[in-house]
Amino acid sequence: MPYLLNxxxxxxxxxxxxxxxxxxxxxxxxxxxxxxxxxxxxQPLLDITDLFVPHLLDxxxxxxxxxxxxxxxxxxxxxxxxxxxxx
Numbered sequence: 001m002p003y004l005l006n007x008x009x010x011x012x013x014x015x016x017x018x019x020x021x022x023x024x025x026x027x028x029x030x031x032x033x034x035x036x037x038x039x040x041x042x043q044p045l046l047d048i049t050d051l052f053v054p055h056l057l058d059x060x061x062x063x064x065x066x067x068x069x070x071x072x073x074x075x076x077x078x079x080x081x082x083x084x085x086x087x
Contacts, residue, residue, distance in 0.1 A: 003059040010056040017066045017083035021045065021073065027053060037073060046073065059085060 005013075011025050014035065022038040033051040036044060048069065055061045063085055070080055 005057050005059060005062065007053055007057065010062050013062060013083070013085065014056075014066060014069070017070060017080065018073070019081045019083075021078060021080070035069070037069075039078070045076065045078075 007027070011033070014025065015023055018037060021040065022042065024036045024038075026034045026036075028034060031053045032049070033053060033056065035046075035048040035051060037046040037048075039045045046069075051065060056065060066083065070083075073080060
């Protein structure tokens with residue numbers, strides 16, 4: 001059985017996983033999430049629009065999404081802090 005989260009916990013986990021970079025999240029069309037990652041100067045670094053609320057509420061899916069986002073950011077040359085899942 002999947003471990004389900006609420007959306008605030010899922011988005012908070014994404015925010016903490018991207019530290020020290022900044023990010024903003026926006027829910028639109030009732031089930032989609034737009035994630036905008038900002039570099040240390042506050043300039044847009046990455047804009048992700050293919051995240052879905054139901055997907056992020058499942059802990060395993062959230063982990064996979066965060067790992068994918070972090071790998072992309074690290075390939076761009078940025079170091080992120082270690083993050084942990086809310087379990």
